[in-house]
Amino acid sequence: MASAIRTAREERDFQSYVDALLSTGDSDQVLEALLDLEVPTPYRARAKVLYAPNSPAAVFRKLEAKGRIRSLSRSADSYAYATTVGRKAPIQVHVPFVVASLRGGEDISRRVQVAIAICTSQQWQALRRLIKANYPKLVPILLSQTELINSAKQLRQVSGHEVRVRGSSAREGPRKSVRQWTYEQLDEALRSIKERRQTLTWLEVEFFPRLGQHSHVIPKATCKIRKSGEIEVAGSLRLAFEAIVKEVARVGERKLRHFSQRGLREADYQPRPLAINFSQPIFEDLDTVRGLVGLLAKYPHSMHAVEHGNPYAHVKVTDLHDFSAFEVWAIPPRRIALLPGLKASEAAFERLVHFIFDGFREGQVGDYERAERGATST
Secondary structure, three states: OOEEEEOOHHHHHHHHHHHHHHHOOOOOHHHHHHHHHOOEEEEEEEEEEEEEEOOOOHHHHHHHHHOEEOOOHHHHHOOEEEEEOOOOOOOOEEEEEEEEEEOOOOOOOEEEEEEEEEOOOOHHHHHHHHHHOOOOOOEEOOHHHHHHHHHHHHHHHHHOOOEEEEEEEEEEEOEEEEEEEEEEHHHHHHHHHHHOOEEEEEEEEEEEEOOOEEEEEOOOOOEEEEEOEEEEEOOOHHHHHHHHHHHHHHHHHHHHHHHHHOOOOOOOOOOEEEEEEEEOOOOOOOHHHHHHHHOOOOOEEEEEEEOOOOOEEEEEEEEOOOOOOEEEEOOOOOOEEEEEEOOOOHHHHHHHHHHHHHHHOOEEEEEHHHOOOOOEOO
């Protein structure tokens, strides 16, 4: 692991170095340099996987043309975002970042790219707010619990490292939030999470080089994976990028492709509904039906109309971000049907599905007409 910055001068010098690194070469060369950069504490390599109908890089270029961000290079999609944070004691923050394609990912199109910044937590929060303010032009890749866990497992499969869970944040029940610090093998920690029926928010893992039955005592990388498609890395960014970041991008590409072209206008007025399928019967219980209706009534940035709430659920939802429209039906014993309206963007589909996953429960997503024979996992 890299050392810590100790003086204000070291901090200024490091920030200048990062700016210079992001200004040298094209996007591939900048990314290559970042993957091998030694990052001192309190800085971290932070990445957010994003989707856009054209490409995330094209969205950032428009933000640069509007003066929202400043370009750092003529040949790379690298930028600096300057803003003020804090109310009582406002300070200026400067966040350099690059928008990169995922090289070597033949199954990943340019519609899915990654924004990478070498920054402090405060700087990262500022960049996150900029990205959030440009939704749905920039769409974050949201992970289900299954996808979050599989992303953690992917690094072990690709790298051959021993994986230990350092910490996690999860919910137990509707209100209880649990943050745990542990030092367990990955499989042991995941088994405990399943037994306690926890819903993960993030998972922090350490990766130790391994030879046969012997593991190093110093981790090659420490990586925090969030359900919001964000990855925070101390140590080897290359290790985390090749396995976890690319895996999150593949999940996002596959999922958003499955959600696309389902609005009635885009589908030539041929309905293309989706289904969320559950392994156990759940809609035989009236309280569960009411719970789903109550949850959808709280869907943020939307309008809703409850057509039926007893004995079955039928709710119409309009997403106010882009006016995508859906009808949500609870179909006994174990299925939710999502019927798109005239417009139903992939971004709106993703947001609605993950809202149901987070607030109700996770299921398997597939085409409605094939739901009984098998489902496509999100």
